Structure formats: structure tokens, C-alpha cells
Amino acid sequence: MSDMIRTLVMRTPGIASQDGDGVKLMRIVGTRELNMLDPFLLLDWFGSDEPDDYIGGFPDHPHRGFETVTYMIEGRSRHRDSAGNEGVIGPGDVQWMTAGRGIIHSEMPEQEEGRLAGFQLWVNLPAARKMTDPAYQEISAGDIPIQIIAGGTIKVIAGTTTGGTTGPGTAISTDPLYLDISLDEGAGYDQPVADSHNAFIYVMSGSVGTGDDRVSAGELGVLSPAGKAVFADAAPETRFLLIAGKRLNEPVARGGPFVMNTKAEILQAFEDFQDNKFVATGKF
Numbered sequence: 001m002s003d004m005i006r007t008l009v010m011r012t013p014g015i016a017s018q019d020g021d022g023v024k025l026m027r028i029v030g031t032r033e034l035n036m037l038d039p040f041l042l043l044d045w046f047g048s049d050e051p052d053d054y055i056g057g058f059p060d061h062p063h064r065g066f067e068t069v070t071y072m073i074e075g076r077s078r079h080r081d082s083a084g085n086e087g088v089i090g091p092g093d094v095q096w097m098t099a100g101r102g103i104i105h106s107e108m109p110e111q112e113e114g115r116l117a118g119f120q121l122w123v124n125l126p127a128a129r130k131m132t133d134p135a136y137q138e139i140s141a142g143d144i145p146i147q148i149i150a151g152g153t154i155k156v157i158a159g160t161t162t163g164g165t166t167g168p169g170t171a172i173s174t175d176p177l178y179l180d181i182s183l184d185e186g187a188g189y190d191q192p193v194a195d196s197h198n199a200f201i202y203v204m205s206g207s208v209g210t211g212d213d214r215v216s217a218g219e220l221g222v223l224s225p226a227g228k229a230v231f232a233d234a235a236p237e238t239r240f241l242l243i244a245g246k247r248l249n250e251p252v253a254r255g256g257p258f259v260m261n262t263k264a265e266i267l268q269a270f271e272d273f274q275d276n277k278f279v280a281t282g283k284f
Contacts, residue, residue, distance in 0.1 A: 151187025
């Protein structure tokens with residue numbers, strides 16, 4: 001592990017977008033400005049008090065070649081998939097789905113009013129594992145450890161903190177770190193990140209210093225590619241995600257809900273879907 005400090009190399013607020021059946025969201029990774037950060041293909045933030053912004057949800061749709069991680073901050077959402085998995089997640093819960101060779105799933109709001117908010121992250125699979133069997137992890141908030149630090153707390157969804165707390169989330173081949181960090185005003189925190197990993201933060205509230213720069217609420221900050229992550233001088237009520245994953249260093253071909261290594265593999269994914277090799281929810 002290098003003793004270097006990771007610095008801020010880019011910040012972006014993302015772009016307003018819609019997906020699913022008209023769900024309004026902020027796309028932060030997966031844009032022209034930040035197409036991907038290997039192994040991360042997409043990061044969406046959804047958050048609204050208006051039911052019309054989320055009520056359509058994400059009806060049945062297919063995926064192949066990557067993993068989806070849904071982290072609920074507020075509200076409730078129901079997952080169903082063609083491998084027979086079904087579950088409802090609420091505040092603080094996580095669903096980690098491996099699409100692998102192919103899955104059809106839906107994510108629908110389990111409410112008709114109130115606030116619905118959370119994140120969805122797409123994590124790439126390496127070429128050798130893209131056609132693995134689908135898998136599903138549902139992690140309740142109560143099973144996610146919280147580490148108390150000087151001036152704050154860390155909710156450890158995946159990976160291991162400086163203090164040795166390890167989260168329950170797992171991914172294929174990318175050794176993820178996924179921390180939800182809250183800091184009091186003026187507090188700081190440093191976290192080792194393997195030099196093999198790319199890392200970013202997303203600030204939900206307040207602001208936090210990274211090297212000579214700051215990242216503010218509603219911004220994603222990409223960190224330089226080697227060294228440990230150091231955060232200092234937090235503003236009042238600062239809360240942010242620190243996410244890191246092992247670089248795959250492989251070509252990426254995208255085709256809507258499919259992410260493979262070549263255009264030919266994308267065309268094959270569409271053909272398999274059209275040939276009903278991805279079957280309807282609950283009938284995999």
C-alpha cells in the first residue's frame with residue numbers, strides 16, 4: 001500500500017435523467033462527463049417526495065454481464081427476479097444482484113406516497129465471469145455494522161475499514177469497498193484503499209475536504225488512482241459515500257441493459273433475450 005494521499009482529480013454533479021417507467025433520477029456515473037470508473041459502470045441517485053417522480057418504478061427488464069447494488073436511504077422498494085428471488089428493502093437495506101449470464105428483474109416502489117430515495121450502482125464483471133449464474137444478496141440494515149470513530153460513524157456495507165470492521169456485501173472479482181460515512185463539523189477520517197482500486201466519493205450532505213480541495217453536497221469526487229483516502233475538516237452534518245473497486249482493465253461494450261466485452265457479445269445478448277433465453281419474472 002502506498003503512503004501517498006489520494007487527491008481529487010474530478011468532480012461532477014451528474015445530470016438529471018429518467019429511467020424505468022418515468023422515474024426521475026440523477027445519473028452521476030454513466031454520463032458523457034464520466035462514462036465509467038472501472039469497474040463502476042453507473043451510479044444513479046433517486047430521491048423525491050413526489051409520487052409521480054417514482055411511482056412507475058422499474059418494471060421487468062433484463063440484464064447481463066454485471067452486478068447491481070441498490071442502497072435504500074428512505075422509503076421501500078420491492079425486488080422480483082427470474083431466478084425466483086423476491087424481497088422488500090427499506091431505509092438502510094441493500095440488495096446486491098449478480099445478473100451474470102442473464103436475469104430479468106423488476107424494482108417497484110412499495111409505497112404510493114412519501115419520500116423514496118437511494119442509490120443504484122452497477123459493478124462490472126470480468127470477461128471470465130460474465131456468464132456466471134445469477135445470484136442475489138439481500139442485506140438488512142440491522143446486519144450492516146456501524147463503526148464509531150472520533151467525530152462520526154461509518155456504516156460498512158462492503159470491505160474493511162481502518163478500524164477493522166468488515167461489511168457483509170460481496171462482489172465477484174472486484175473486492176469492493178462501500179462505506180456510508182457521517183462526520184461532525186471539523187472531523188476527519190482516513191481509509192486505506194488498495195492501489196489496484198479506483199475510488200470515488202459522493203456527498204449527500206455538508207462538504208468534506210480531500211487534499212487541497214472540497215467536495216460539496218450533490219457532487220461526486222473522483223479520487224486519484226493510488227494511495228489512501230483522507231478526508232478532513234467536514235462541514236456540519238456531512239454524510240458521504242466512499243466507494244472503491246478493483247480495476248478490471250478490460251474492454252467494455254454496452255448495449256442498453258447489457259454490458260459485455262465485445263459488440264458481438266452484445267448482439268448475442270439481444271438475440272438470447274429475443275429467443276426467450278431470458279424468461280419472465282419468476283419463471284427462470
